[in-house]
Amino acid sequence: MAQRLLICLMAAMAAMAAMAAMAAVHARASEPAAEPSKNPQEFLQQAPRPSTITAPFKLVSIGDLLYSYPMAHRDDAELQRVIRLIQSGDVTIGNREGATLDSTSHAAGYGDGLLWSESDLAADEKAMGVDMVSLANNHAMDWGDVGLRDTIRLHHTAGIVTAGGGESLAEARQPGILGTPKGRVALISTASSFKANARANDALEMTAARAGISTLRTRVIHLVNEQQLAEVRKLATELASPLKPAPAPEATEITFEDEIYRLSRSTGLSYEMELYDHAALLKSIRDARLQADLVVFTIHAHQSPTGDDDDTPEPPDFLVRLFHDAVDAGADVIMGGGPHSLRGIEIYKGRPILYGLGAFFINGDVEMTQESALRVFPDASGHAPPPDPPQRSVRKGGNPPSWYDGVVAVTEFEGGEAKRVLLYPLDLGNTYDRKRRGIPHLAAAADAQRILKNLEKDSAQFGTRIVAKDSVGIIDIPRVR
Numbered sequence: 001m002a003q004r005l006l007i008c009l010m011a012a013m014a015a016m017a018a019m020a021a022m023a024a025v026h027a028r029a030s031e032p033a034a035e036p037s038k039n040p041q042e043f044l045q046q047a048p049r050p051s052t053i054t055a056p057f058k059l060v061s062i063g064d065l066l067y068s069y070p071m072a073h074r075d076d077a078e079l080q081r082v083i084r085l086i087q088s089g090d091v092t093i094g095n096r097e098g099a100t101l102d103s104t105s106h107a108a109g110y111g112d113g114l115l116w117s118e119s120d121l122a123a124d125e126k127a128m129g130v131d132m133v134s135l136a137n138n139h140a141m142d143w144g145d146v147g148l149r150d151t152i153r154l155h156h157t158a159g160i161v162t163a164g165g166g167e168s169l170a171e172a173r174q175p176g177i178l179g180t181p182k183g184r185v186a187l188i189s190t191a192s193s194f195k196a197n198a199r200a201n202d203a204l205e206m207t208a209a210r211a212g213i214s215t216l217r218t219r220v221i222h223l224v225n226e227q228q229l230a231e232v233r234k235l236a237t238e239l240a241s242p243l244k245p246a247p248a249p250e251a252t253e254i255t256f257e258d259e260i261y262r263l264s265r266s267t268g269l270s271y272e273m274e275l276y277d278h279a280a281l282l283k284s285i286r287d288a289r290l291q292a293d294l295v296v297f298t299i300h301a302h303q304s305p306t307g308d309d310d311d312t313p314e315p316p317d318f319l320v321r322l323f324h325d326a327v328d329a330g331a332d333v334i335m336g337g338g339p340h341s342l343r344g345i346e347i348y349k350g351r352p353i354l355y356g357l358g359a360f361f362i363n364g365d366v367e368m369t370q371e372s373a374l375r376v377f378p379d380a381s382g383h384a385p386p387p388d389p390p391q392r393s394v395r396k397g398g399n400p401p402s403w404y405d406g407v408v409a410v411t412e413f414e415g416g417e418a419k420r421v422l423l424y425p426l427d428l429g430n431t432y433d434r435k436r437r438g439i440p441h442l443a444a445a446a447d448a449q450r451i452l453k454n455l456e457k458d459s460a461q462f463g464t465r466i467v468a469k470d471s472v473g474i475i476d477i478p479r480v481r
Helices: 002-030 077-086 121-128 144-158 169-173 226-238 275-291 317-329 445-462
Strands: 057-067 091-096 114-117 132-134 161-163 176-180 183-191 218-224 253-256 259-263 268-273 294-300 333-337 345-348 351-354 359-363 365-367 405-414 417-427 467-469 472-476
Touching (some): 057 333, 091 294, 091 333, 121 144, 132 294, 161 176, 169 275, 268 275, 268 317, 275 317, 345 445, 351 417, 359 405, 417 445, 445 467
Parallel strands (some): 057 091, 091 132, 132 161, 183 294, 218 259, 294 333
Antiparallel strands (some): 176 183, 467 472
């Protein structure tokens, strides 16, 4: 009897312990997750660990890989010269624009202008010498999560490290890490230009995680003078309602039709970064600094000070702040992209900031959804306008000539510090000949000099000097003391 009582007592105690454990688990599960930081300065208060990459080391930076069919073994002697150049470094990084689709996929298209490439394009990039790619851009989710998963899987199978996309926001923000004989290279990638629902999400209460890309949300501010603000105030007052009351007579910032207008001495556009995203990106860089010997940060940003896209050499204000913060958080090289035209170069605290690398290839196939293709508004007569002439370029009216100026940037490191940047100008073939258009060749001497002069002009605001020697631009980087 005593033994039975002992067994019953032990069973009761075990049941109570199990119930207590379950209650504790339930209590922990019901607790809200720790809120991420919304203070970017939190990750800038202490100097980061310095680069420890073994010298000598060459990082090759290229622009958008915007092409659809294999090119690595193309019978094109001038293209092969470029391929040998990007194979000459220790690591080559570019931006994979658009999805790489598996032939077995059934991916649905989203939005306008769907970029795609054949399933063997990842292996083709690897054959050309590409080691790491950013996946965060405005075409990353053209084919939904199916296309993103295909792109990640096919690149990993080919041996290319990816960054900027994943099954959740946390995964998309994680650095891609590449091991080399000279050290580990980390790549953090994001996009401030992206399509609706492209942003990855983490799970939150009843909402599951969502695959997508790492994004930096921005808010546009229209900078206006007193007369312009008075006109906005007048219109906002006339159209005021209980839900959208009239602005105060003395207001220097007015929100009208979801647009923000702010009084300023200079006119144009300014951008404010969303604090959670800004802080999270700096945290990713800071974390990568602890995992790797060299850290590279990339962003795909079509924003400009004027609102005009793809042909604006001056970067928007938020990029300057973000790139400086990225260096202060631990990035060694910054690669900007988005516009297909080149932007200037800054050396900040001994680290090269490439504000815009333009395109490396611009030879991609574009598909359309029905909702985009079958969309015609009536003309002034109320009837359908006459059909457009066949287009032989990416956009109506033809592409800007600047889209076909490119560059390969080779950053040389010694003793863990960047010592110089070599700039190799590219001619991407501004012609309607499909066999040549959008394919990189090393620029002829006259074009190379023109491209380098334009780059130096666009870099002057940052105090950067580019010396041209034998059609190659050279930026010597002074030692940081």
